[in-house]
Amino acid sequence: MTGEMSWTPTENVVRHVGSQIIPDMEFFAPPPPEIGEIISADSSLSRSKQANQGQERLKNCMLWASGGAVGGCIFAFVTELPVLICALISTVIFIGIGILTTQYFYQCSYVGELGIALHSLKGKRSGQPKTEIFLFKDGKNLFTQQTRNYYNGVYTGTTFNYWWTRLSGPEFRLKGSYRSQKGNPPADNLCHFAQAAEGRWSTHLLPVINEQLNQLGYIEFPIGKTLRVVRIGPGFMEFEEKSGTHKVEVADMKDIQLGGGVFQFKHKDSTWWSGKGKYSFGYAAIPNARLFLICLERLTGIHW
Incomplete structure (x- = not known):
């Protein structure tokens, strides 16, 4: 050399x-x-x-x-x-x-x-x-x-x-x-x-998600399998499954956790989401996970 x-x-x-x-x-x-x-x-x-x-x-x-x-x-x-x-x-x-x-x-x-x-x-x-x-x-x-x-x-x-x-x-x-x-x-x-x-990859994607937010009013993260999509908007989140879409205001969330590589969202109403009152999915399943965290903080105030 x-x-x-x-x-x-x-x-x-x-x-x-x-x-x-x-x-x-x-x-x-x-x-x-x-x-x-x-x-x-x-x-x-x-x-x-x-x-x-x-x-x-x-x-x-x-x-x-x-x-x-x-x-x-x-x-x-x-x-x-x-x-x-x-x-x-x-x-x-x-x-x-x-x-x-x-x-x-x-x-x-x-x-x-x-x-x-x-x-x-x-x-x-x-x-x-x-x-x-x-x-x-x-x-x-x-x-x-x-x-x-x-x-x-x-x-x-x-x-x-x-x-x-x-x-x-x-x-x-x-x-x-x-x-x-x-x-x-x-x-x-x-x-x-x-x-x-x-x-740096997350920074590269910021103009793309800003454009999506301006056009649709939310940012979409496709997950796949049972949970198809997670959407984040100003003060709300949407979880889309094959059976339908569940929208929830962040103010109505009882608890939001990230531990052991798993996100868990708990609602104040225990009947939410088919009577379970909560939903969870793995961090590794989220595309562009750091960007997901950035969007959560900027649009909903949720941060870790």
Whole structure:
């Protein structure tokens, strides 16, 4: 990878988490011009990390070499073959394993006004990165999902999945995991890239929903399956099912909650909605969920 291919951020560009960019951070591939002016950027490659990883790789190979030599001697003892030959062959094999198990993997990512880009570099530092680009103009809807995983009551990590459907063509997906009992992923985790991309995507959609609000008097979020559509208007919500539409004034809501990835709306009248008095649906089922929250706050005063 030549220096001419790298990129230097301007002063107004921050990391996806919102903090200042680290001075020794290396952006080994520039942002594609089609994603527009860069708002945030991040990279897992830095000069200090390269030095530490080089030392770790050498240490790892030496450990594997030692194990190979010992293993070769044991094999020679069992099979009565020449010790030196067995030790040499085993050492070479184990060093190869050590090299393969310490492959470098770096990523640098960009959120622009018009889209996002992710560069991934595996193996050699001088290799050719894999580039993935998503332009907002090609997108249709964004779906998000985060799951905190537990085993026998013990937290084992959080997985996340963000995927955009397109007007045509395959989905664009960002997914990964992290471990954080408090819920905040490390600053260099790809989750921050996904969240920053979601924020910019929501901004991209604002003119569209404002036009819909002006024309129809509400903003519509298609859900699918049993609950077809949720509409948000000034002071009211509508839930449309196959059986019909249920409109409710927010002032008549008894309780509105978002917990465990589920929205729950409770009415003052227990006979509302087929005598249940409440309705719920999953956060992950809502297209453009952050925009849904923005609309709830602006049009109904509901916020979290």
